[in-house]
Amino acid sequence: MSDILFYLLCGLLSVLVLVGISMMSKVEKAVKGNFLSTIAMAGAILLTLVYYDIISVTSLWIFMAIGLILGVIWGFKIKMIEMPQVVALLNGFGGIASALAATVIMIEPEQQNQDQLMFILVTASLALVVGVVTFTGSMIAAGKLQKVISQKPVIWKNHQWITGISLVLSILSIVMVAIDTKFLPISIIIGWVMGGFFGVAFTIRVGGADMPITISLLNSLSGVAGSIAGMASNNPLTVAIGGIVGASGLLLTQIMCRSMNRHLLDILLGKTTSTGHSKGVAVEASTVVTASDSEEDIVSDLASIMKSARRVIIVPGYGMALAQAQHLVSQLSDSLEQNGALLDFAIHPVAGRMPGHMNVLLAEANISYEKLREMDDINPEFPNCDLAIVIGANDVINPAANTAEGTPIYGMPVLDVDKAKHIVICNFDLKPGYAGVDNPLYKMRNVTMKLGDAKDTVKELIDMLR
Amino acid sequence: MSPLLLILIFIVSTVVGYIIIKNVPSLLHTPLMSGMNALSGITVLGALTATAFALGTGSKILGYIAIVLAMINVAGGFTVTSKMLKMFKHKEVDNK
Numbered sequence: 001m002s003d004i005l006f007y008l009l010c011g012l013l014s015v016l017v018l019v020g021i022s023m024m025s026k027v028e029k030a031v032k033g034n035f036l037s038t039i040a041m042a043g044a045i046l047l048t049l050v051y052y053d054i055i056s057v058t059s060l061w062i063f064m065a066i067g068l069i070l071g072v073i074w075g076f077k078i079k080m081i082e083m084p085q086v087v088a089l090l091n092g093f094g095g096i097a098s099a100l101a102a103t104v105i106m107i108e109p110e111q112q113n114q115d116q117l118m119f120i121l122v123t124a125s126l127a128l129v130v131g132v133v134t135f136t137g138s139m140i141a142a143g144k145l146q147k148v149i150s151q152k153p154v155i156w157k158n159h160q161w162i163t164g165i166s167l168v169l170s171i172l173s174i175v176m177v178a179i180d181t182k183f184l185p186i187s188i189i190i191g192w193v194m195g196g197f198f199g200v201a202f203t204i205r206v207g208g209a210d211m212p213i214t215i216s217l218l219n220s221l222s223g224v225a226g227s228i229a230g231m232a233s234n235n236p237l238t239v240a241i242g243g244i245v246g247a248s249g250l251l252l253t254q255i256m257c258r259s260m261n262r263h264l265l266d267i268l269l270g271k272t273t274s275t276g277h278s279k280g281v282a283v284e285a286s287t288v289v290t291a292s293d294s295e296e297d298i299v300s301d302l303a304s305i306m307k308s309a310r311r312v313i314i315v316p317g318y319g320m321a322l323a324q325a326q327h328l329v330s331q332l333s334d335s336l337e338q339n340g341a342l343l344d345f346a347i348h349p350v351a352g353r354m355p356g357h358m359n360v361l362l363a364e365a366n367i368s369y370e371k372l373r374e375m376d377d378i379n380p381e382f383p384n385c386d387l388a389i390v391i392g393a394n395d396v397i398n399p400a401a402n403t404a405e406g407t408p409i410y411g412m413p414v415l416d417v418d419k420a421k422h423i424v425i426c427n428f429d430l431k432p433g434y435a436g437v438d439n440p441l442y443k444m445r446n447v448t449m450k451l452g453d454a455k456d457t458v459k460e461l462i463d464m465l466r
Numbered sequence: 467m468s469p470l471l472l473i474l475i476f477i478v479s480t481v482v483g484y485i486i487i488k489n490v491p492s493l494l495h496t497p498l499m500s501g502m503n504a505l506s507g508i509t510v511l512g513a514l515t516a517t518a519f520a521l522g523t524g525s526k527i528l529g530y531i532a533i534v535l536a537m538i539n540v541a542g543g544f545t546v547t548s549k550m551l552k553m554f555k556h557k558e559v560d561n562k
Contacts, residue, residue, distance in 0.1 A: 007467075014479065017505065018486055024498055025489040031551045034501055038544045041508065048511045054518035063530045064510070067537020074538065075545025080553075086546065087500055093539040094506040100532035101513040107525040119469040219499055219506075226509035231472045233512035241508040243476045244483030248502045251487050252495060349492050356495030363553040370556065374492055 006051045007236065013047065014240040016040040021244070027369055044237050080364045081321060084353040088142035088215055091222040095134025098225040099192070102127040105232050106188050109181060113234065118178065124232035125174045125187055129195040131225040133170070136199030138218050144208060145353060151208030156201075163201040169194040209434040210267050212354050213256045217264070220249025252355050259349035259375075261401075261412030302448050303464040305422050309386035312341045313378065315415055316358055317351055319392015319428055323454035326365040329391060332458055333367065335465040341387075344371050346378045346415050348396035379416045388420035389461070392454050394433030400440055407437045417441065426450045426457040497550045504543025510536035 017040045023033025045064070049055040078086050102124040105112060112120045143149040156162060173190035176183040206214045223245025230238025257264050314333060320326060333343050345367065351358035359372050382388065390397055397417040401409040417423055418441055425441065429451060432438055441447055450457040490498050513536055517529025 018482065021483070021498075021501070022486045022489065024494055024501060025491065027494065027551075027554045030494060030497065030554070031548060034497070034544065034547050034551060037501060037505060038548075041505065041540060041544070044508060044511060045514070048514055052515050052518065054514065057518050059526075059530070060514055060518060060533065063533040064514075064537050067534040068541045070534070071538040071541025071543075072545050075542040075549065078542075078546050078549075080550070083496055083500070083546075083550075086542075087496075087503055090500070090503040090539050090543050091506070093535045093542075094503065094509060097507070097513055097532045097536035097539065098509040100528050100535070101509060101516045104513075104516040104520050104525045104529045104532070107528075108520055108522065111519045111521065116469060216499070219502060222506040223502065226506050226512075227476055229509050229512040231469070231476070233515050234467055234472070235511050235515065236467055236472060236475050238508050238511045239472050239475045240479040241505050243479035244487075245502045245506045245508075247480040247483035248487045248498065251484055252499060255492070255495075347492070354496060355499060356492055356497070359493045360496045360550055360553070363550075363555075368556050369493060369554040372493055 001051050006047070009043075009047050010237040010240070013040050013044050013237060016043070017241055017244065021248075044241070048235065048237070080360050081324070082146075083357060083360060084211060084215060085142040085145035087354060088138045088145060088218065091215070091218045092135045092138030092142065094222040095131045095138060095218075095225050097131070098222075098229040099128045099131030099135060099195075101229050102131060102232055103188055103192075106177075106184055109184065116234075117181070120232050120234070121177045121181065121184070122174060123228050125177045125191055127225055127229035127232055128188065128191045129170045129174060130221055130228060132192055132195035133199040133202075134218055134221040134225050136196045137203040137214075137221070138199075140200055140203040141206075141211065141214050141218060144203075144206075145211060149204075153205040153207045155205050159201065159205060163198065166194045166198040166201060170198055206267060207434070208353075210260070210262065212350055212352070212357075213253055213260065213262065213264065213267055215354050216249050216252035216256055218249075220246050220253060223247075223249055256350060256355055259413060261409055302424065305387060306336070306424075306461065306464055307339055309336070309339075309341050309422075311381075311385045312336050312343045312387045312389065313346050313382065313385050313417075313420065314343065315346045315348075315388060315390045315393050315397055315417055316362065317348075317391065317393025317396060318353065318358075319394075320454050321352060321358070321361055321392070323392065323428075325391065325454040325458050326361050328455060328458040328462065330362070330365040330367050332389075332462050332465075333371075335462055339465060344373050344378060344381075346375065346417075347372055348375050348393070348415055349413075351393065351396060375413060375415055382416040382419040385420040386422065388417045388423045390417060390423065390425045390427070391458060392427060394427060394439055395435045395437070397441065398433065398435075398437060398439045400437050404437060407435070409435045409437050418444070421446065423447045424450060424461070426454050426461070428452065428454070494551075494554075497547050500543050500550065501547040504540050504547060507536045507538075507540035507543060510540060
């Protein structure tokens with residue numbers, strides 16, 4: 001195959017991937033878009049095999065088949081609640097694959113184009129380090145999400161220093177290659193050990209609620225690692241597609257940071273938000289709840305509010321997902337609609353443990369995607385809303401974000417639940433959310449608190465509608 | 467291909483990708499991410515060529531592992547993305 005044809009086909013396949021991705025912006029076309037990307041990927045593999053004249057190497061096919069089969073089987077078995085850790089694991093696989101490919105190139109530099117040897121080896125060692133960082137970082141992230149390791153930020157003694165030193169040594173391993181090829185073996189070892197250590201060090205101190213940001217960042221890194229490995233192996237297609245993935249991860253990281261009111265650097269440096277003034281308020285709020293009308297009055301009152309509500313907005317949070325209550329929430333929304341209510345779901349950008357996670361969980365529970373509305377889209381509708389039902393969400397509905405200057409959530413975009421005429425909050429307890437800021441909603445007169453496991457409280461709500 | 471050109475390709479694809487992905491609504495961010503995940507398995511191309519031209523047994527084995535892992539990434543990513551996307555539907559379509 002001539003070089004020109006190869007480059008043309010590379011360009012064509014890259015465009016195909018881009019078209020596939022742009023089709024992902026509409027639900028109706030997204031399945032086809034994903035299929036298109038799959039086809040482009042298969043085409044890319046075939047093209048590479050043909051161009052390098054290695055299509056007849058049986059062992060390559062065997063190992064591709066093994067990976068393919070394992071991947072498909074795994075893909076079918078995955079449950080939607082596990083998506084965050086699955087994405088983290090997949091990021092890790094991509095990262096380590098790049099690192100391994102780079103290592104192979106570095107072990108046998110004599111097999112490479114000698115005119116560009118310096119560029120090839122430097123990019124390979126860079127791909128190695130980024131790939132290994134992605135791998136260990138993703139494994140820790142997956143472990144935290146799967147609760148194999150503690151979700152709390154783990155902070156070692158002199159954490160900052162240790163992290164910094166491992167980063168410097170990782171970079172050193174790349175510089176060494178640039179100085180002299182005789183350093184190659186030692187550079188490979190330092191790259192693996194120090195890069196791997198750095199990945200662990202920077203993810204281990206990230207708290208559970210910051211995971212959406214960490215996963216997006218690792219997603220970006222896995223693409224960048226692939227792209228650099230593409231430079232080392234002189235394959236423009238890998239460079240292009242890796243670059244696209246890197247950009248996507250970066251974009252999602254930005255979106256997540258903005259919606260959580262967090263700076264990326266703070267998360268990487270392990271700054272956790274304060275939880276100073278949480279205790280006093282929890283007590284205060286609970287007294288308010290018990291001090292109001294007797295239990296029975298509330299129940300009958302709430303039942304009539306729910307039955308007469310014409311406009312209802314449900315606000316699901318991670319608490320709903322933790323309690324696995326999404327199918328009950330789906331039932332609740334059906335019952336409300338049968339009572340004549342116009343119902344929508346308000347989804348905060350960071351609801352869940354990864355970008356868009358809540359939408360997937362609700363879609364799985366058979367809720368029509370048109371009812372899943374983004375924050376900016378639905379916020380103006382809260383003032384006209386008869387009833388807002390919050391299920392397992394706290395920080396993202398905290399009106400203090402608009403007013404309480406100096407708190408960690410000040411300035412964070414929130415859902416304007418407080419503007420609704422009546423509010424039901426089904427949260428596990430009265431403790432402040434992850435950010436540790438008291439929620440003034442809990443003390444408002446038109447709020448009914450339903451404390452406990454979301455599965456039980458949502459069931460109670462459904463029973464009230466009967 | 468010259469190093470400069472490769473770096474240029476990286477920059478262009480990153481910018482174009484960024485612009486296109488900006489249009490994806492947050493509703494579909496999880497499938498977008500797992501789809502991107504699958505695409506990051508494109509590193510399998512590098513693994514394939516590196517492995518095919520490797521001489522030593524050790525480096526070949528490393529290459530094979532890379533191929534398997536990258537393919538799991540690709541296949542798993544695309545499978546779960548399509549499974550997820552198929553769950554997004556209108557209520558009317560699946561009346562119980």
